Each structure stands twice: as structure tokens, then as C-alpha cells.
Amino acid sequence: MIQVLTAILLFIFSYALWVVYNNYLSTTKLANLPPGSYGWPFIGESLALLRAGWDGEPERFFQERIKKHGNPLVFKTSIFGDRMAVFYGPAGNKFLFGNENKLVAAWWPTSVRKIFGKCLVTIRGDEAKWMRKMLLSYLGPDAFASHYAATMDVVTRSHIETHWRGKEEVNVYQTVRLYAFELACRLFLSLEDPNHIATLGSLFDVFLKGVIALPIDFPGTPFYCSKKAAASIRTELMTLIKERRVALEEGKASSSQDLLSHLLTSSDENGRYLTEWEIANNILLLLFAGHDTSTCSITLIMKRLGEHPNVYDKVLNEQLEISKNKEAGEMLKWEDIQKMKYTWNVVSEVMRLNPPIPGSFREALVDFEYAGYTIPKGWKLYWSATSTHKDEGNFDDVTKFDPSRFEDSGPTPYTYVPFGGGPRMCLGKEFSRLEVLVFIHNIVTNLKWDLLIPDEKIVYDQMPIPEKGLPVRLHYRQV
Template sequence: MIQILLPVLLIIVVYLFLNIHQKYHKSKINLPPGSFGWPLLGETLALLRAYWDGVPERFIQERVDKHGSPLVFKTSLLGEHMAVLCGPAGNKFLFGNENKLVAVWWPLPVSKLFGRSLITTRGDEAKWMRKMLLSYLGPDAFATHYASTMDVVTRRHIDLHWRGKKEVKVFQTVKLYAFELACRLFMSLEEPSHIEKLGSLFNIFMKGILELPINLPGTRFYSANKAAAAIRKELMIIIKERRVELKEGKTSSSQDLLSHLLTSSDENGRYLTEKDIANNILLLLFAGHDTSTVTITLLIKSLGEHPDVYEKVLKEQLEISKAKEVGELLKWDDIQRMRYSWNVVSEVMRLNPPTTGAFREALVDIEYAGYTIPKGWKIYWSAASTHKDESNFEDVTRFDPSRFEGAGPTPFTYVPFGGGPRMCLGKEFSRLEILAFLHNIVTNFKWDLLIPDEKIEYDPMATPVKGLPIRLHPHHV
């Protein structure tokens, strides 16, 4: 009996010693002020409540006020000890120290659902993937034929889903447009039933991204996981078919993003695997499916609320139309002339950024603002909080596109696309997509909001709770 008890007692003593030593060591670290909240749950529910109430910035502002620390505070979110870095100073620090002091990190549901892709890889691997994608999605790529392609898809969408309608639910309708456009430009997928099938799976997939990773029937994560597997299965079929078409010379390497990824290698002759391609197209379809949908929807809401702004946008877009031949498609130069319109879009994204924030992981012990953020802790930065801070923007809730005239906002105060090496890869794609849609919608219609002051909730992105129903008034030429 003693021979059995001694090893057990020894293990207990060692465990207690290590635990006490760890606590003592941590007590010597000057952690940021704050609270870890409830066991296991931390302060996650408070964050989610702020999202559901449509004010994600509230979570940070309440804790800054409570703990008296405007630059950084500690909390516990999604089961992780976390430091929240606030404002432009925090943004600058994180963007400037990517792959040095910090690296990208996402909660388990995100890494599980997206797999090995640009959003989940780090260091050299992420740089390589970004380089492979950037040659198709970077600014230089869009200066050729993409503007006209987007214009074609936009015109067709408006003819099918807007023209002849008295009322439209904007969010659901724009979601169809954004997903169809992404499917066409990334994979040359045009079959309506195929796009509809993938779109319905994406709606399920989206709901599980910021859920607890409980993979049991009935949970959002379980449904999202099944939807992700079904989407990947469809993508792998498309990828294999395209590889055969390329081999047989039935299509070109420049046809779309899929052909580009299948035929492009780095300087060492390394190609993305078919699974990597599927994961990255899944990621890009997600980005094209939701972030642009949110911005276009809230743009239409804002123009309905501010008739004076609508009239200025309409004037700019009509000037572009008048300079073109009848039926002539938009070109890249036309997009560059939409300066006031882009200021309006920028103000929409300031008030409701399509991505509210993102996570990093501390690679080493970090000294910041007089405190230590231990190695392994997670770090959160918030675009929503930065954009709604009175010290960054005067009269912060007022809709005012003139904020973006001239030099625009102070650096690191306006970050809807993030910054540094991890800046959103689809920034130019998104700009082109939104402005092509804006051009076509304002030159065809004016509209009234059927639910004034409709509530916006975040689940996980900004969404009007009733889908933003509007009444259309066609322009009579």
C-alpha cells in the first residue's frame, strides 16, 4: 500500500510546487488592469451581448472606463487570457510587429472551419500564400478587365432582382449578388442552381464562425462544420474538373482565380495543393459573400437616411455615365473618378466596419504601456472601438463623408481593412465591387426605407434585423 501511495503523494507534491511557483511567478508580472470574469466563460457573454445589441464598441469602452486604462486591459474571452489593445497606438503596435512580437490567432471554430488557409497560417507560409493570391487580387490585377466584368454581373443582377419590383429586402438580395459575383470571378461558376446550393450552405457555415466549438447535433458549430465539409466537397469536384480542362487545353491559366492557382508556382516551383486551393477559395467566397454584402446594405441604408448625400453621389455617378457611350461598361478609370462616392462608403465602414476586429497571439513576453503581456496570451484589437472614439473622430456618431477629404483621418484611427502585413487581401476587390454596385443602383433608383431606424445587430457581422426592406422609385429618363 505504501509503495502505491508514495508515487501518488510525490506527484501531488510536485504538482502543488509547480502550481505555487507558477502563481508566484505570475504575481511578479505587472499584468494590465482588468478582470478575467467568470470561470471558463470569462467575459465572453458581455462581448456577445454588445454584439447582439449592435454596439460592439460598448464592451471595450465600459472596461476602459471601469479600469481607468485607455491603452490596454486584460480580460478572458473564448476561454483564453487576453489583452485588449485600444485605439490607434494599439493598432500601430500590432500592425508593426506582425511575425516579430505577435502572430495571427483565431478562435478554434475559425481555424477548424477554414482549415489551412491564408487566414490561419503564419510566418513564411502566410507570406507565400499571400503572394500566390495577391497576383490575382492585388491593385495591378484590377486595372485590366475586372471592372467591366463586375459591371456586367451587376447590371444582370439589377435586371433580375430589382427592376420592376416595388419593394426589395436589401440584405438578402445583395447577398445573392455578392456571392454570384465571387463565384463567377473566382471560379467562372454561372449555373444559378449550383450557385444557390453553395449560397445556402454558406449561410449555415457563417453562423458557426464565432460559436463555441461544440460539435454535437443541434449546435451551430456542428451545422457549420457539416456545411463546410459539403462546400469543400463541391469545390474539390470543381478543382479536379478544371485541372482536366487545363490539361486538355479547354481553358486558359488566366481565366479566373482557380485557373491561376492551379497553374502558378513560386520561384522554387512549389504549387498550392488542391486542398489548400479549396480552403483559400472557401475563405475568399466567405469574404466576398459577407463583408461586401454588409457594406453595400448599410450604404443603401445610409443613402436612404441622408437624401443630400444621395444627391451628391447621384450627381457624381451621372457625370461618369454621361462621359460614356450608351451601354458602354465601366472601366478602371471610371472607378478612380468616384472619389466622393468612396468617401461615402468609407464613412459607412467607419460607423459599421465589416470586420469589427481581429486577434493576435503574443510570441514573447511583451512590454506595452508599462505592463507585461505574457507569451502565449491572446491579443484583441477593435476597429469598431477605434472608429467610435471621440478622440479620433469629432461628433463621432454623425454621418459625415467629408472626414475623408484631403489627407483623411489620422493614421491608425481608420482601420476597416486592418493594416500591416495582414491587411485585408480583398481590399481592392471589395472597393471595385461596392462602387460598381453603387453606380448601377443610384443611376437606376431612388428609395425609401420602410423601417426607419431599423436595428443593426452583429451576428457576427452588422446585419439589419429585418433585412432592410425598401420601396424603390425608378428614375424616369
């Protein structure tokens, strides 16, 4: 009884402080804040944002508030315990992307910063530039133009033979997760032991559920479980890092073998190397990025191809044309990937309708003015890909699936932002592009499928996922 009364009194006291602080803001020099509401104490408007995602309409949260407050270019809210200014539409995207490290800097919620530790997404300034440059030398287009397409093709063919061929039905999301994680483990760590990959994969399943969550560090909460799983993954990674360091010193591994070797042997202009802990954190980050975003994209592409047989046929014809010009058993090359123009238009339209990363955060480095309002230093900022992509002012008939939008010059700048933009544009863009196209090439030239739940709902639990994982019935092509 005493504990209940204590909790009630704490809530009342906190609420009173919340009201006093809001009144204070309204009477200070920062009174010219954007329109909006902070919602409830502590949780703010987080539940409304999450509910819109669970309903499969994440854009609704933003569109309702823009309409309610007279269509401003920015509005204020409180999400995940932080006061935020939400920048709406292409103008907001352009402003945030163009002022990185000037007026704004990258920021992520407490849960992300605590779980990932010091890595590319949680650092800023010159250190972030160096780390990004080092990772880009492995993940950029020049690197993929060499042997990565063939390696991805080998892994993809093996995956389809093992997990698809001979099956009447599969759950696409669950099956593609195995593929994406195996591919990332192989390319980043040269890890091929299926038991080791399965162990890491089971930890990732727990880890992913609390990456973006209220940072309640109490047993049983998603954040607590995610943090523990991340610690276990790091332990595994540290063992691999130490083993690889020995192998490099003994000449049993090369500096160009994979991302792990690359990070162990690369330094900045002053001769500084990443610590083993920093390497583990960055590999954890890239395993996360390569694991979930690609899984969501591939699953939703298969959903759209199943819904639109005419689009499937066009993709198939493009891929068969590429296969026709190759020797039997010959692997895909970078030049083949460049020929998949229509297929990439399809992928782009899927990401327009359901961007794998719904949006991202920044932090105001100084007080600044935007659209006639004051944005205070220290405030968190947010831009939304989902609301930009679903705005009738940016795209005609926004809910229609139409890959032709991406022909010729494509959408107007800053209206299509699935990978973000500016200095913080998604580091794994080329990796994701190659992975998705190699998979689509192999799946359509081997299989056709029927959707077992034709109108399956897409829900956003951090990322867009078909509610039941997209179960399909398979039909095999004659090879």
C-alpha cells in the same frame, strides 16, 4: 440525476482550478499583467461582448472596461475560451500592425481554425508570405485595372434587372447576398449555373452562422452545423478543382481565366504548388470574405443613403457625370472607378460607423512589455476597429454621419482601420472597393428608395446587419 450531479461536480472542480490558476498568475513573475477580469469559467466575458453586439453597440464592451480600469492602453479579458489582452486605440493598432511576425503573429479562435483548415488566415511565416503574394497577384490593384471592372458591371446590371427591376419592395440584405455570392462564384470559379450557385449559397447560409462561435462540436450547435456545411462546400469545390485541372491539361481553360486556374498553375520559387485541399480551403476563405463583408457594406451604404437624401443626391450626380461620358451600353472601366471620389468618401464613412470586420486577433510570440504591462507568450491579442472608430479622441462628433471627414488627407493614421493594417491588411480590400463602387453606380442611376423601417437597428452577429434586413420601397428612374 447522476448526469446532472456529474455536470455540477465538473463545474465546481473546473471553477476551483480556474481560481487556483488566477491566484498562481498573481504571484508569479507575470504578476504585472494588464488590468481586467477573466469573467466566468470557460465562457469568460464572451457573453458581455456578444450582448454589446446584439445591442448594436460593440464598442461598449471595450469602452466600459477602459473606463473602469482607469483608461489603460491595454486590458485583459477572456473571450471564446482564451485569455486575451485587448489593445485599445491608435497606439495599440500601430503596435500590433508594426510587430507582425516579430512580437506577434496572426491568430484566430478555434472555430475558425477548425472550419477553414490550412489557408492564408491560419498559417504564418514564409509560407503565409508566399501564399499572400500569390493571391495578391490576382486580387491586387494591378489585376483589377484590366478587365474586372467590366465583368463586375455586367454581373451587377444583370442582377439589378433580375432581382430589383419590376419589384415594389425588396429586402436589401437578402437580395445583395445573392449578388455578392454570384459575383464571387463567377470571378473566382467561372461558375454561372444559377442552380449550382443556389446550392452553394444555401450551404453558405449555414456555414456563416458558426464561423466565430464557441467550438462546441455537438449536433445542433452553430459550430457543428457550420463545420458540416464547410465540409459539403469543400466537396463541391474539390469536384470543380479536379474538373478544371483536366481542362487546363487539355487546353480547354487558361491559367488567367479566374482565381481557380491561377491557384492551380502558380508555384513558389522552389516549384511548389498548392495541394488541391489547400486550394479548396483558400477559395472557401475568399468566398466567405467576398460574400459577407461586401453584403454588409452595401446594405449599410443603402441605409445611409436612404437616411440622407442630400448625400444620395451628391452620389447620384457624381455617378451620372461618369455615365454621361460613356457610350450607350458601354461598361465601366478602371478609370471610371477612380473618379468616384465622393462616393468612396461616403463608403468610408459608412465603414467608420459600422466596420464590416469589428476587429481581429493576434498571438504573442514572446513575452513582451507594452504600456508598462507584461504580455505573456502565447496570450491572444485583440484590436477593435469599432472602438477606435467610435472614440471621441479620434473623431469629432463620432456618431454623426459625415463623409467630409475623408476629404483631403483624411483621418489620422491608425484611427481608421476597417481593413486592418501592416503585413496582414485585408487581402480583399481592392476587390471589395471595386465591387461596392460598381454596385452603387448601378443602383443609384437606376433606383431611389424609401426605408420601410426608418430607424432600423443595426445588430452585430459577427458582422453589422440591419435587424430586419433593410426592407425598402423602390422608385425607378427613367432611362
